[in-house]
Structure formats: structure tokens, C-alpha cells
Amino acid sequence: MSSSDSVSLSTCSSESVESGRSRGRQVDEESTSSGGMISGIPMETGVTRDIVSLERVNVIDRVCHGQEGATEKFFYMYMCHFSLVHVRLPLDDFTMGVLRALNVAPTQLHPNSWAYLQAFRMLCQSLYMESLPYAFLYFYDTGPRQPTTWLSLIGRPSISRLDAFSQSFKHFKDGYFKVVVKEEGKPYFLNAYGSTKFPFSWTGTPSRYKDLGIDELSAGDKVVVEILMKFVDKLPTKGVVRVYNSVHPIIEIEGHMVQSGKKNLALFQSLRKEMAAKAKAARRTDVPNLQESVVEVHVHGGTKRKTELPPRPSKGKNVKKVRAALLGAGRLVGQGRLMGSSDRSLA
Numbered sequence: 001m002s003s004s005d006s007v008s009l010s011t012c013s014s015e016s017v018e019s020g021r022s023r024g025r026q027v028d029e030e031s032t033s034s035g036g037m038i039s040g041i042p043m044e045t046g047v048t049r050d051i052v053s054l055e056r057v058n059v060i061d062r063v064c065h066g067q068e069g070a071t072e073k074f075f076y077m078y079m080c081h082f083s084l085v086h087v088r089l090p091l092d093d094f095t096m097g098v099l100r101a102l103n104v105a106p107t108q109l110h111p112n113s114w115a116y117l118q119a120f121r122m123l124c125q126s127l128y129m130e131s132l133p134y135a136f137l138y139f140y141d142t143g144p145r146q147p148t149t150w151l152s153l154i155g156r157p158s159i160s161r162l163d164a165f166s167q168s169f170k171h172f173k174d175g176y177f178k179v180v181v182k183e184e185g186k187p188y189f190l191n192a193y194g195s196t197k198f199p200f201s202w203t204g205t206p207s208r209y210k211d212l213g214i215d216e217l218s219a220g221d222k223v224v225v226e227i228l229m230k231f232v233d234k235l236p237t238k239g240v241v242r243v244y245n246s247v248h249p250i251i252e253i254e255g256h257m258v259q260s261g262k263k264n265l266a267l268f269q270s271l272r273k274e275m276a277a278k279a280k281a282a283r284r285t286d287v288p289n290l291q292e293s294v295v296e297v298h299v300h301g302g303t304k305r306k307t308e309l310p311p312r313p314s315k316g317k318n319v320k321k322v323r324a325a326l327l328g329a330g331r332l333v334g335q336g337r338l339m340g341s342s343d344r345s346l347a
Contacts, residue, residue: 051185
């Protein structure tokens with residue numbers, strides 16, 4: 001056990017052996033079900049599953065334990081990271097950057113805070129902006145100050161643009177597993193000289209942020225912050241996170257924009273076109289086809305607007321789904337495997 005991990009053991013060691021057995025049973029049950037956590041690893045597009053392996057924990061394993069005696073590098077993940085906030089492996093540069101900036105392991109950051117991270121990432125992607133760690137942290141303070149518990153991100157009043165995440169994570173700490181980095185996965189998780197790209201184990205010195213000033217940000221961070229600050233009403237964190245499983249992500253986001261305010265919807269559409277044009281002019285490869293078909297739909301108040309709608313081969317336009325998304329009358333979340341292996345385009 002490393003000194004950096006020992007500070008957290010007072011919290012973890014109080015869990016009973018019976019609780020550990022319960023965790024083992026839970027993992028066994030989920031591994032045998034369709035889309036189970038052990039048998040199905042959610043991966044980013046184009047990345048082979050061979051870069052990591054998932055291992056069940058035993059009754060003495062705790063998320064705050066270090067790497068002592070391990071022959072391979074590993075870190076712990078909670079099951080809810082994948083099932084509720086739709087994290088995929090390998091972690092991207094933004095996510096690893098946030099963990100580095102906070103100096104915490106994945107399980108040391110409370111799942112609610114992972115939801116904010118995922119929603120911020122989705123918003124930036126939908127607006128063709130790079131997700132930047134310190135731009136994200138500008139909107140939050142950290143708490144509590146005690147180093148023996150999970151670190152949480154607390155939205156700054158009048159600044160945070162995502163509402164409080166309403167999902168219950170009761171018993172989240174009872175379901176976790178090891179993510180073991182295989183030889184093929186080292187470039188994704190380790191630096192050239194073998195050090196980890198983010199803390200793999202709990203640390204005793206998580207970084208604290210309080211009222212991060214705009215003048216402390218880089219020029220790139222400021223651009224992201226200034227654009228997101230244009231949104232008038234807070235955006236629904238839970239809804240934006242669900243977009244990771246959506247068949248039509250942009251339509252889904254626009255539906256949530258309507259629910260949070262018409263001004264947000266109009267601004268989102270305007271910014272999306274503006275940022276897409278800038279990305280295209282800069283010859284970025286992730287710019288969508290801006291000549292997509294559009295349909296006219298009614299929104300609250302009797303006004304009309306047009307929305308992008310990807311063509312459906314041989315089936316025309318799916319007007320009902322667009323209208324349902326915009327009016328909040330239904331979900332367009334994909335109902336396939338919970339642990340899908342492929343990412344979907346935001347275009």
C-alpha cells in the first residue's frame with residue numbers, strides 16, 4: 001500500500017467482507033447477462049478490445065488500494081461509469097486531463113461529477129470545440145475538503161451551464177472491477193517512459209479548485225468558456241449524457257434545448273453552424289455534411305423552425321421522431337446493447 005493510498009483506507013476498510021461478497025455476486029450476475037460489464041467493454045470507435053481486460057475483484061479488493069504486487073498496470077472503474085454515464089475506453093485526452101488536473105483516480109471522482117464531465121464533452125463535440133480540462137473546471141468548485149472521501153464537483157452559482165445531475169447512484173460503490181492495461185493498450189494509458197497518463201490509484205492530495213478566475217485560463221480555454229456562457233438557461237445534464245446512446249445525437253440535443261428554453265435552442269443552432277463553418281475553413285476532418293435535408297416542425301408557442309435530419313435511405317424523412325425530440329414527447333435513445341462497442345457520429 002502506498003502512502004498516497006493509505007489516507008483513503010479508513011473509508012474503504014470499514015466495508016464488511018459480506019459487502020465484498022455481495023460485490024462479487026453482482027459482477028458475476030452482470031457478466032452473464034446480455035451486454036454485461038465483464039463480457040462487453042464499451043470502446044471508442046476504431047479501438048480494439050485487446051488494449052485492456054476487465055477482471056473481477058475479490059473480497060479484499062478496495063478501490064483505494066494501490067498497485068503493490070501487481071504484474072500489470074491497472075485501475076478501478078465503477079460499473080455505473082459505463083452503464084449510467086456512458087464512459088468508453090480508452091479515456092480520451094480531455095477526460096485524462098481532468099483526472100490529472102484534479103489529481104484523482106477514476107473511482108476517486110464521484111459518479112455525479114463524471115456526468116458533468118461527459119455532458120461537457122458532448123456539448124463541446126456538438127459545437128465543434130475541443131473539450132479542454134480547465135475550461136471545464138472553470139464552471140466548478142471542488143468539495144469536500146476531507147481527503148478521505150470521493151471528490152465532487154459543485155457547479156458555481158450563476159456560472160455553471162449544466163443543471164444538477166438527478167440520477168441516483170445509491171450503492172454505486174458496491175459494483176466495481178479492475179481495468180488491466182494490456183501490452184497493446186500501453187500507448188493509450190501510459191507515457192513513453194512508462195508513467196501513467198492519469199492517477200491509477202487513489203491519491204491523498206486531490207487538487208482543490210475554488211472560484212477559478214477567467215484570467216487564469218489559456219486563450220483556448222477562454223474561447224470555450226465564452227461560447228458556453230452565451231447559453232441563457234442551464235442545460236439538462238442527464239439528458240445530454242443520454243445522448244451518448246442516441247441514434248440521432250444532434251436531434252436529441254435540440255430536443256433538450258427546447259425543454260431548457262427557446263433561446264438556448266436558437267443559440268445552439270446558430271453556434272453549431274458558425275463553428276462548423278470555421279472548422280470546415282480550417283480543413284478539419286470532423287466537419288459534417290452541412291447540406292443535410294431539413295424538415296419544418298412546430299415548437300412551443302406556434303412558431304416554426306427547421307432542423308437538420310439525416311436522410312434515411314429509401315424511407316424518406318423521419319418527421320415524427322424529429323417532432324418528438326423537439327417537443328420532448330419521447331426519447332430517441334438507442335435501445336440496443338447497453339454496452340455498445342461503437343461510437344456514433346454527432347453529425
